[in-house]
Amino acid sequence: MTNEKxxxxxxxxxxxxxxxxxxxxxxxxxxxxxxxQTDSAILHVSTSDLAxxxxxxxxDPIFFPGGNIGKLAVCGTVNDLSVSGAKPLYLSCGFILExxxxxxxxxIIVKTMAEEAIKAxxxxxxxxxxxxxxxxxxxxxxxxxxxxxxxxxxxNISFGNNIQVGDxxxxxxxxxxxxxxxxxxxxxxxxSNSVISDCAxxxxxxxxxxxVSENVKFMRDATRGGLATVLCELSEKHNKGIELVExxxxxxxxxxxxxxxxxxDPLYMANEGKVVMIVAENDAENIIRVMRKxxxxxxxxxxGKITDRNKGMVTxxxxxxxxxxxxxxxxxxxxxxC
Amino acid sequence: MTNEKxxxxxxxxxxxxxxxxxxxxxxxxxxxxxxxQTDSAILHVSTSDLAxxxxxxxxDPIFFPGGNIGKLAVCGTVNDLSVSGAKPLYLSCGFILExxxxxxxxxIIVKTMAEEAIKAxxxxxxxxxxxxxxxxxxxxxxxxxxxxxxxxxxxNISFGNNIQVGDxxxxxxxxxxxxxxxxxxxxxxxxSNSVISDCAxxxxxxxxxxxVSENVKFMRDATRGGLATVLCELSEKHNKGIELVExxxxxxxxxxxxxxxxxxDPLYMANEGKVVMIVAENDAENIIRVMRKxxxxxxxxxxGKITDRNKGMVTxxxxxxxxxxxxxxxxxxxxxxC
Numbered sequence: 318m319t320n321e322k323x324x325x326x327x328x329x330x331x332x333x334x335x336x337x338x339x340x341x342x343x344x345x346x347x348x349x350x351x352x353x354q355t356d357s358a359i360l361h362v363s364t365s366d367l368a369x370x371x372x373x374x375x376x377d378p379i380f381f382p383g384g385n386i387g388k389l390a391v392c393g394t395v396n397d398l399s400v401s402g403a404k405p406l407y408l409s410c411g412f413i414l415e416x417x418x419x420x421x422x423x424x425i426i427v428k429t430m431a432e433e434a435i436k437a438x439x440x441x442x443x444x445x446x447x448x449x450x451x452x453x454x455x456x457x458x459x460x461x462x463x464x465x466x467x468x469x470x471x472x473n474i475s476f477g478n479n480i481q482v483g484d485x486x487x488x489x490x491x492x493x494x495x496x497x498x499x500x501x502x503x504x505x506x507x508x509s510n511s512v513i514s515d516c517a518x519x520x521x522x523x524x525x526x527x528x529v530s531e532n533v534k535f536m537r538d539a540t541r542g543g544l545a546t547v548l549c550e551l552s553e554k555h556n557k558g559i560e561l562v563e564x565x566x567x568x569x570x571x572x573x574x575x576x577x578x579x580x581x582d583p584l585y586m587a588n589e590g591k592v593v594m595i596v597a598e599n600d601a602e603n604i605i606r607v608m609r610k611x612x613x614x615x616x617x618x619x620x621g622k623i624t625d626r627n628k629g630m631v632t633x634x635x636x637x638x639x640x641x642x643x644x645x646x647x648x649x650x651x652x653x654x655c
Numbered sequence: 656m657t658n659e660k661x662x663x664x665x666x667x668x669x670x671x672x673x674x675x676x677x678x679x680x681x682x683x684x685x686x687x688x689x690x691x692q693t694d695s696a697i698l699h700v701s702t703s704d705l706a707x708x709x710x711x712x713x714x715d716p717i718f719f720p721g722g723n724i725g726k727l728a729v730c731g732t733v734n735d736l737s738v739s740g741a742k743p744l745y746l747s748c749g750f751i752l753e754x755x756x757x758x759x760x761x762x763i764i765v766k767t768m769a770e771e772a773i774k775a776x777x778x779x780x781x782x783x784x785x786x787x788x789x790x791x792x793x794x795x796x797x798x799x800x801x802x803x804x805x806x807x808x809x810x811n812i813s814f815g816n817n818i819q820v821g822d823x824x825x826x827x828x829x830x831x832x833x834x835x836x837x838x839x840x841x842x843x844x845x846x847s848n849s850v851i852s853d854c855a856x857x858x859x860x861x862x863x864x865x866x867v868s869e870n871v872k873f874m875r876d877a878t879r880g881g882l883a884t885v886l887c888e889l890s891e892k893h894n895k896g897i898e899l900v901e902x903x904x905x906x907x908x909x910x911x912x913x914x915x916x917x918x919x920d921p922l923y924m925a926n927e928g929k930v931v932m933i934v935a936e937n938d939a940e941n942i943i944r945v946m947r948k949x950x951x952x953x954x955x956x957x958x959g960k961i962t963d964r965n966k967g968m969v970t971x972x973x974x975x976x977x978x979x980x981x982x983x984x985x986x987x988x989x990x991x992x993c
Binding site: 333362369448450 | 703710748782790
């Protein structure tokens with residue numbers, strides 16, 4: 318099976334599609350809903366408040382230190398639901414495969430997705446596979462969408478309408494790891510202290526925080542465009558000032574070094590396992606304590622605050638005492654980061 | 656704006672992405688849920704039984720007589736939910752765009768999606784846009800997923816477990832239109848009596864049938880692989896015989912003619928606006944009457960029945976009295992049909 322390749326007919330809806338689905342997808346994603354093989358997944362949810370999201374993944378390369386496109390597709394959608402305050406439950410999964418893709422590569426990706434789904438306690442309940450002619454896509458693109466249920470008390474976290482001056486800004490760990498890992502993988506940079514993507518499902522750590530605190534006013538995962546873009550959007554939307562302290566923002570030494578070499582700013586580098594929270598000042602230390610007990614939060618830090626100065630702007634105070642404005646970039650430092 | 660092209664930075668998550676989203680997607684898809692610009696759409700559903708589905712669309716060419724890839728993406732997901740007995744409510748939409756795609760082409764596609772969503776009474780509530788380098792995808796790929804609500808009485812339609820010998824097989828109109836339209840578009844075949852894709856949202860006609868009949872035992876939209884593939888799957892799954900009568904199956908003359916020229920069988924040609932129903936014998940005529948009142952059902956016909964002969968097989972009785980077996984194809988007569 319190792320040299321087998323994906324053919325156009327694997328996506329054509331006939332026998333070969335059925336074999337691919339049953340031998341690969343049903344085998345790895347197996348659950349009682351999928352097993353019924355209905356045209357749509359039939360679900361029974363316990364509450365009528367839902368969160369619903371989608372993302373397509375086109376990352377290049379499809380395998381990188383710390384993950385692959387499949388892990389990214391599961392974590393990304395789990396995280397989008399989680400930062401809305403929802404408990405992720407069900408995922409859909411649409412594959413677009415390039416003719417000639419190695420079956421063995423697809424199998425690794427599908428296996429990783431299945432493992433990550435188990436870890437994140439979500440079920441992949443519906444899917445679709447298309448194959449396009451060689452040269453018409455880049456190996457594999459994956460779309461995931463997801464449904465999560467929302468508890469009454471978390472219904473307003475998405476909106477961030479309660480953010481006020483004095484609130485603290487928290488991040489659960491070092492920034493820029495994913496973007497830098499992709500940068501290295503793409504340029505075949507290998508060295509002893511190589512950067513690993515932070516790609517991870519954040520629903521565990523987020524639910525631990527929400528269990529002990531009712532003072533989380535807003536969350537967002539800092540993916541494409543990094544921490545800077547999340548905060549620029551937020552300050553603009555709510556017309557608040559955001560002041561960051563550079564020395565408080567956790568950045569791994571190897572990430573900082575590589576960013577310097579390439580002329581990139583870690584603030585704008587993509588993350589795939591980082592959540593930014595805006596929390597009430599008096600609960601910030603407590604939330605940091607809770608985060609640090611989780612592997613994904615051991616470098617959690619308070620990195621700044623909401624102010625009434627520089628409304629609608631993000632500023633950062635540097636180590637030597639200067640202040641610079643953090644602006645939203647027109648594009649991304651690195652395309653196809655996720 | 657007409658010569659403007661999509662650039663890599665339109666999918667990078669920065670300012671250009673934001674402009675594209677607000678000027679194009681929010682403008683056309685506008686609704687109160689989308690307008691909140693939350694990371695996930697926040698939904699409130701009226702029942703706890705849901706149907707959930709996804710499909711990716713890679714049709715080539717992206718514009719064809721009767722529709723385009725965007726119309727297909729909305730109708731396809733609406734139809735997948737509808738044949739599960741659900742009322743489609745919410746759609747997600749993930750775009751993968753090729754660098755260099757004309758802005759004006761994207762705008763036509765998005766506008767068509769918005770119009771079809773209004774027609775089908777669904778809301779596009781969450782989305783995502785990625786751009787890949789030129790040559791790494793074929794103009795545009797779209798993924799849609801969808802959520803529908805299920806009434807108690809329709810909860811079992813997906814499974815088809817009540818199908819029994821004597822049940823009738825119904826289709827709402829002529830078969831093979833979409834596949835043949837794509838075939839013509841791809842080969843630049845133009846003539847006076849050209850074939851138009853049947854691409855349409857079927858939730859209206861299906862709900863009209865379900866409103867008057869509790870005897871619909873199974874439904875499926877006959878897309879990739881056509882009517883033959885749907886019925887082969889069904890007969891195999893339930894180990895029942897399916898007997899079709901060739902002369903009863905509605906096929907447009909131009910479709911029949913083109914299929915003959917190309918050596919294709921209309922039974923296997925894709926449809927994008929055709930539902931196959933298995934219904935109780937005594938209610939079949941009634942359902943046909945209801946269907947024919949709807950524009951999408953004016954050629955509705957009873958085309959065969961469930962039998963206890965040839966279990967697990969589909970057979971068709973030809974005009975001259977012979978019988979042939981309808982087998983599932985290994986692949987598709989035409990790749991990238993949807």
